[in-house]
Amino acid sequence: MQANTEHIGIEKGKPLEQLLEKIADHKGCGTSSDGGKASCGSSDGPADMAPEVWEKVKNHPCYSEEAHHHYARMHVAVAPACNIQCNYCNRKYDCANESRPGVVSEKLTPEQASKKVLAVASAIPQMTVLGIAGPGDPLANPAKTFKTFELIAKTAPDIKLCLSTNGLTLPDHVDTIKAFNVDHVTITINMVDPEVGQHIYPWIYYKNKRYTGIEAARILTERQLLGLEMLTAAGVLAKINSVMIPGINDKHLVEVNKAVKSRGAFLHNIMPLISAPEHGTVFGLNGQRGPSAQELKALQDACEGEMNMMRHCRQCRADAVGLLGEDRSAEFTTEKIDEMSEVVYDAETRKAYQQLVESERLEKVAAKEAALAEMSDDEVSDIKILIAVATKGQGRVNEHFGHATEFQIYEMSSAGSKFVGHRRVDLYCQGGFGEEETLPSVVRAINDCHAVFVAKIGGCPRDELKAAGIDPVDRFAHEFIEESAITYFKEYVAKVRSHEIVHEMRGDADIRQGAYISAA
Amino acid sequence: MAYKIIASQCTGCSACEPECPNVAIREKNGVFIIDPKKCTECLGHFDEPQCVAVCPVDLTCVIDNAFPRYVAPA
Ligand code: SF4
Ligand code: SF4
Ligand code: SF4
Numbered sequence: 065m066q067a068n069t070e071h072i073g074i075e076k077g078k079p080l081e082q083l084l085e086k087i088a089d090h091k092g093c094g095t096s097s098d099g100g101k102a103s104c105g106s107s108d109g110p111a112d113m114a115p116e117v118w119e120k121v122k123n124h125p126c127y128s129e130e131a132h133h134h135y136a137r138m139h140v141a142v143a144p145a146c147n148i149q150c151n152y153c154n155r156k157y158d159c160a161n162e163s164r165p166g167v168v169s170e171k172l173t174p175e176q177a178s179k180k181v182l183a184v185a186s187a188i189p190q191m192t193v194l195g196i197a198g199p200g201d202p203l204a205n206p207a208k209t210f211k212t213f214e215l216i217a218k219t220a221p222d223i224k225l226c227l228s229t230n231g232l233t234l235p236d237h238v239d240t241i242k243a244f245n246v247d248h249v250t251i252t253i254n255m256v257d258p259e260v261g262q263h264i265y266p267w268i269y270y271k272n273k274r275y276t277g278i279e280a281a282r283i284l285t286e287r288q289l290l291g292l293e294m295l296t297a298a299g300v301l302a303k304i305n306s307v308m309i310p311g312i313n314d315k316h317l318v319e320v321n322k323a324v325k326s327r328g329a330f331l332h333n334i335m336p337l338i339s340a341p342e343h344g345t346v347f348g349l350n351g352q353r354g355p356s357a358q359e360l361k362a363l364q365d366a367c368e369g370e371m372n373m374m375r376h377c378r379q380c381r382a383d384a385v386g387l388l389g390e391d392r393s394a395e396f397t398t399e400k401i402d403e404m405s406e407v408v409y410d411a412e413t414r415k416a417y418q419q420l421v422e423s424e425r426l427e428k429v430a431a432k433e434a435a436l437a438e439m440s441d442d443e444v445s446d447i448k449i450l451i452a453v454a455t456k457g458q459g460r461v462n463e464h465f466g467h468a469t470e471f472q473i474y475e476m477s478s479a480g481s482k483f484v485g486h487r488r489v490d491l492y493c494q495g496g497f498g499e500e501e502t503l504p505s506v507v508r509a510i511n512d513c514h515a516v517f518v519a520k521i522g523g524c525p526r527d528e529l530k531a532a533g534i535d536p537v538d539r540f541a542h543e544f545i546e547e548s549a550i551t552y553f554k555e556y557v558a559k560v561r562s563h564e565i566v567h568e569m570r571g572d573a574d575i576r577q578g579a580y581i582s583a584a
Numbered sequence: 585m586a587y588k589i590i591a592s593q594c595t596g597c598s599a600c601e602p603e604c605p606n607v608a609i610r611e612k613n614g615v616f617i618i619d620p621k622k623c624t625e626c627l628g629h630f631d632e633p634q635c636v637a638v639c640p641v642d643l644t645c646v647i648d649n650a651f652p653r654y655v656a657p658a
Contacts, residue, residue, distance in 0.1 A: 145599035149640055171596070200597060207602075272603070272630045274637040 137193035137226075138184055140177040142212050143205035148230050148268040148284065150254075151346035152307060152337055174208050176402070178215035185220055186410040189417035197228040197250075203237050213244045219409050226250065228305070232268060232284055234291025242298045249295055251288055252305045256323045258282040260316050264309065266346070289327060296328030303331040308355050308363060309347070310337070321367040332367060336360050357512060357573040361484060428459050428544050435550040436480050447557055447567050448477045449514040451549050452487065452534075461540045461548060465521035471510055474545065476553040481546045487573065507532045512573040514556070517548060533570065586620035587633055588648035593641050600635035600645065609635060618645075625654045 196202040202209040226248035255261040261281025268280040337354040452471035454463035515535040540548035594615040608622035635645040
């Protein structure tokens with residue numbers, strides 16, 4: 065749909081967060097006008113974003129940084145076959161495009177999958193998005209993929225459907241995707257130049273033939289870009305995932321960013337290559353390294369002016385259930401699903417929950433705006449700091465340091481707070497005692513941060529964090545993250561001004577390698 | 585006259601199953617097997633055996649020497 069792309073164009077270059085909050089404010093115009101920085105009906109354009117685009121993104125935990133604190137998505141693995149080979153994938157395990165290599169997820173029939181989805185959706189009202197992703201390529205298994213969509217759409221039309229694909233057969237399926245009202249398609253595009261592509265894809269299977277080398281990469285990139293153009297023309301939102309592979313496509317991804325943006329992609333998500341010999345992938349075995357946190361952020365920043373970057377992707381497990389990152393899969397195994405005789409879909413509870421979340425979210429946006437407004441002009445400075453936050457969700461500082469398996473990272477500057485990513489860590493606290501070996505790895509994972517916000521923290525890790533130069537902060541326990549971060553940042557700048565402390569840049573940090581093992 | 589799948593290497597990904605022009609491939613205990621009576625080595629259909637072309641694990645779909653090579657009916 066032409067209109068979508070145009071409206072996005074108006075807002076281009078702004079972080080998605082601002083964009084969404086503006087829309088959230090805009091929605092509030094009819095009821096209250098205080099604190100609203102959004103100028104309704106001003107030069108920002110009559111709608112800021114086409115309402116249908118906002119409808120699509122606002123509850124989508126993959127697209128909206130706001131939403132991913134409150135809503136959950138679920139992936140079902142119904143499509144194990146694939147038609148290409150990626151050097152970062154060992155297909156004995158999951159598709160590395162959407163999940164971490166080395167973790168096997170269960171294969172489901174479309175019937176099992178739809179039953180599971182309905183059961184989960186009834187138990188977890190946050191579950192608003194169903195994705196079909198790896199292992200395998202959903203569009204290399206079109207019958208299973210679309211059968212699953214059909215079954216779910218029949219019973220639970222409120223669940224949004226999305227799928228991820230390598231794009232090879234995408235052009236053949238755009239009409240069906242449109243017909244099923246699938247409104248989010250993720251295409252993994254790692255290159256737009258076959259010279260680069262030949263080092264990522266050893267072969268593809270296309271039109272009953274195996275192609276290798278440059279020819280394979282050329283066909284793949286042509287099909288991917290054609291598919292993207294067709295999605296845009298059909299009004300289906302398209303997100304692009306790219307895997308950053310240092311020395312192979314790291315510099316090239318800026319070009320990829322331009323190419324996909326010009327074809328109407330809505331978001332571009334750059335993920336780090338996760339690679340270790342034990343994954344058995346070509347890259348893992350030949351010692352290809354993944355990027356460091358700083359390298360990844362530098363690339364994301366380089367692309368940011370070009371398009372909305374998505375920074376909260378966690379390469380979560382393909383069949384993860386529950387709030388993003390919080391793995392509740394064990395509650396819904398195939399066995400347990402098969403035991404359930406009939407699933408009653410609880411639409412009422414879901415609706416009530418979603419209304420509650422909507423009001424929480426507006427409250428949170430308001431709190432942040434208020435804190436920002438207080439930041440007076442003379443506080444403007446060049447200082448930028450990163451803050452790591454231990455959170456269970458709802459946009460609050462509500463996780464114990466020792467229980468955190470990951471931290472959300474916010475970049476603070478006088479422009480406000482910006483969500484810049486996640487860092488996965490090992491559980492520091494395994495059953496009550498801080499294990500000594502884990503703390504250094506936690507420190508390494510957030511070593512580029514000036515502070516870490518937690519709901520609670522023990523004395524010992526507190527001292528060690530301080531020794532590493534990271535300020536452990538528990539006084540914002542259970543407060544909204546961004547409001548707290550702005551308060552902290554203001555105080556920080558004031559202390560630098562009064563020479564109480566000296567502002568220093570921090571070092572680089574590690575991106576956690578290897579498969580995440582659920583603590584449960 | 586047929587290809588076979590080395591079970592210990594098959595990932596069970598199912599990619600080969602729908603590609604076989606003779607519907608010779610099916611799932612058995614989590615891995616896939618070829619019915620040698622149906623397999624024609626793709627002769628007359630495609631330039632290369634489809635199961636070989638699509639399989640992610642090299643040397644998993646191989647000629648089964650227990651059978652003579654397939655000869656297309658005259
Ligand atoms: S597209 Fe996904 S399943 Fe296929 S080879 Fe690549 S990472 Fe693996
Ligand atoms: S060689 Fe061809 S006919 Fe034989 S099993 Fe493989 S795909 Fe089927
Ligand atoms: S394509 Fe290969 S790995 Fe996949 S099911 Fe067939 S034989 Fe097994």
